[in-house]
Amino acid sequence: MMPAALDRVRCSVPSHPKYLPLVRSVVQEGANLSGFDADLTQRILLAVTEAVTNVIRHAYDGRDDQRIDLDVIAGEHELQLDLVDYGQFVDPKHIESRPLDEVRPGGIGVHLIKSTMDRVEYVKNEHGGTTLTMVKHGAAEAAAEKETT
Amino acid sequence: MMPAALDRVRCSVPSHPKYLPLVRSVVQEGANLSGFDADLTQRILLAVTEAVTNVIRHAYDGRDDQRIDLDVIAGEHELQLDLVDYGQFVDPKHIESRPLDEVRPGGIGVHLIKSTMDRVEYVKNEHGGTTLTMVKHGAAEAAAEKETT
Amino acid sequence: MNVTQETHGSATLFIVEGQVDMHTSPELRGHLRTALGNQASPLVVDLTDVAFIDSSGLATLIEALQAVGKYGGKLRLCGLSPEVRKLFDLAQLSTIFDLRDTRAEAVAD
Amino acid sequence: MNVTQETHGSATLFIVEGQVDMHTSPELRGHLRTALGNQASPLVVDLTDVAFIDSSGLATLIEALQAVGKYGGKLRLCGLSPEVRKLFDLAQLSTIFDLRDTRAEAVAD
Numbered sequence: 001m002m003p004a005a006l007d008r009v010r011c012s013v014p015s016h017p018k019y020l021p022l023v024r025s026v027v028q029e030g031a032n033l034s035g036f037d038a039d040l041t042q043r044i045l046l047a048v049t050e051a052v053t054n055v056i057r058h059a060y061d062g063r064d065d066q067r068i069d070l071d072v073i074a075g076e077h078e079l080q081l082d083l084v085d086y087g088q089f090v091d092p093k094h095i096e097s098r099p100l101d102e103v104r105p106g107g108i109g110v111h112l113i114k115s116t117m118d119r120v121e122y123v124k125n126e127h128g129g130t131t132l133t134m135v136k137h138g139a140a141e142a143a144a145e146k147e148t149t
Numbered sequence: 150m151m152p153a154a155l156d157r158v159r160c161s162v163p164s165h166p167k168y169l170p171l172v173r174s175v176v177q178e179g180a181n182l183s184g185f186d187a188d189l190t191q192r193i194l195l196a197v198t199e200a201v202t203n204v205i206r207h208a209y210d211g212r213d214d215q216r217i218d219l220d221v222i223a224g225e226h227e228l229q230l231d232l233v234d235y236g237q238f239v240d241p242k243h244i245e246s247r248p249l250d251e252v253r254p255g256g257i258g259v260h261l262i263k264s265t266m267d268r269v270e271y272v273k274n275e276h277g278g279t280t281l282t283m284v285k286h287g288a289a290e291a292a293a294e295k296e297t298t
Numbered sequence: 299m300n301v302t303q304e305t306h307g308s309a310t311l312f313i314v315e316g317q318v319d320m321h322t323s324p325e326l327r328g329h330l331r332t333a334l335g336n337q338a339s340p341l342v343v344d345l346t347d348v349a350f351i352d353s354s355g356l357a358t359l360i361e362a363l364q365a366v367g368k369y370g371g372k373l374r375l376c377g378l379s380p381e382v383r384k385l386f387d388l389a390q391l392s393t394i395f396d397l398r399d400t401r402a403e404a405v406a407d
Numbered sequence: 408m409n410v411t412q413e414t415h416g417s418a419t420l421f422i423v424e425g426q427v428d429m430h431t432s433p434e435l436r437g438h439l440r441t442a443l444g445n446q447a448s449p450l451v452v453d454l455t456d457v458a459f460i461d462s463s464g465l466a467t468l469i470e471a472l473q474a475v476g477k478y479g480g481k482l483r484l485c486g487l488s489p490e491v492r493k494l495f496d497l498a499q500l501s502t503i504f505d506l507r508d509t510r511a512e513a514v515a516d
């Protein structure tokens with residue numbers, strides 16, 4: 001028998017937008033496990049939706065049959081989401097939204113991700129694609145952090 | 150760039166019962182994608198819960214840190230669920246519920262799985278554990294099948 | 299899952315909300331055990347707000363039924379949604395349990 | 408997502424329900440385009456029953472706002488839940504759009 005310990009939820013979905021509700025459901029359950037309230041959870045669902053949408057659009061150029069991996073690590077007061085693609089890597093300094101005062105359709109996804117999550121990190125992974133790590137602290141932990149700083 | 154095509158949802162969760170709602174959420178979204186109605190979906194959620202519970206109890210003897218894989222293949226009017234464990238394999242002919250008229254707590258999970266799903270198959274997998282394949286046809290397809298037979 | 303306990307006349311009522319599965323049924327069992335230890339009767343479980351229940355939930359209810367039987371008490375269930383009722387049918391438990399339509403009926407003497 | 412279209416006096420009302428994202432916003436865009444092609448005004452989008460909306464949903468609404476601007480028409484939104492309202496704030500769109508509290512107010516001349 002192989003040892004098969006696992007400490008997180010791993011999910012892979014095809015890069016078709018029809019899987020976005022499923023991705024949100026997984027993240028919602030992760031946020032529940034971490035004890036996040038409905039408000040915070042809703043914000044995280046927005047961030048992960050923007051992130052997956054960007055993978056489909058930019059890493060996979062709209063191809064809908066490619067693999068997207070999502071790891072959900074539901075800590076006690078912290079949720080970490082690792083989003084892995086096997087597509088085109090772009091220098092993280094080019095991953096940036098438009099200025100918000102220049103109103104036009106699109107171009108605000110990255111802004112929504114960064115304004116929601118406490119840590120946002122794009123790195124090149126071993127598959128040649130991008131791993132986006134997003135971390136959100138729970139209300140309790142965020143408050144404790146503020147107190148000690 | 151590696152080709153990374155994917156045609157299904159793959160999920161891995163630790164064998165802790167706290168992940169049961171997450172598993173149900175994934176399957177619920179799969180059932181939505183296959184166009185299943187609320188009644189059928191509820192039955193499928195019951196079957197997958199019983200199946201995962203059995204993996205935790207019988208394949209992993211209650212250990213809660215082991216890996217359980219679930220593949221969800223959401224066809225147009227058919228949902229296939231492949232449940233993979235890395236635990237103890239048991240001859241499928243010993244996987245059977247108690248007689249229903251002998252009322253006692255427990256011992257009806259396999260009955261609920263089999264009375265819900267159209268195909269239920271336990272086979273030994275390459276990891277030495279069990280792969281349980283469960284298929285449910287949608288109402289439309291089930292009706293069409295009846296007509297042609 | 300959330301369990302609330304209330305007293306209605308001689309009845310001890312448990313209102314169960316949410317999902318009952320292997321993860322949460324031990325907590326439901328704990329609530330019931332305390333009342334069973336006190337030989338409460340009738341014991342009423344309201345399932346109206348149960349969104350999901352599996353065989354571990356049923357097992358918990360069967361245990362309670364057998365326990366009240368030992369001291370001659372009564373267990374009643376109410377608020378079964380069509381899906382929950384279907385599960386009781388599948389498990390051939392609909393005739394074993396005392397199923398009531400409404401909570402008022404279930405807590406009455 | 409589900410979109411229902413109604414006429415209220417001179418107003419063309421779209422009631423949007425469910426989840427608006429990259430998968431469903433093209434359908435919302437399609438509904439709006441037909442009305443925009445007819446130079447309808449005011450165009451009202453009721454978001455009361457929107458459970459989720461992302462930046463692709465916002466993009467669709469910005470497109471509609473720019474399109475009505477071209478023919479001197481009006482676009483109004485109503486029924487923003489606190490979460491949806493928060494998204495409009497984050498995107499700095501709350502002052503760009505004509506946001507109304509109630510549907511009645513939004514469809515009035």
Ligand SMILES: Nc1ncnc2c1ncn2[C@@H]1O[C@H](COP(=O)(O)OP(=O)(O)O)[C@@H](O)[C@H]1O
Nearest residue numbers: 054055058059090095096097106107108109110
């Ligand atoms: N996962 C990604 N891979 C490659 N480039 C990305 C990725 N995410 C975002 N980008 C780049 O960052 C830009 C800004 O993204 P965003 O704010 O979401 O707006 P939009 O996607 O609508 O252009 C994109 O136009 C794209 O060039």
Ligand SMILES: Nc1ncnc2c1ncn2[C@@H]1O[C@H](COP(=O)(O)OP(=O)(O)O)[C@@H](O)[C@H]1O
Nearest residue numbers: 203204207208239244245246255256257258259
């Ligand atoms: N995944 C599994 N691996 C090994 N044995 C199993 C598995 N699922 C079920 N079994 C066997 O089948 C029996 C009947 O299962 P079930 O009807 O779910 O009742 P229970 O699990 O309450 O005993 C179990 O007691 C066990 O011996």
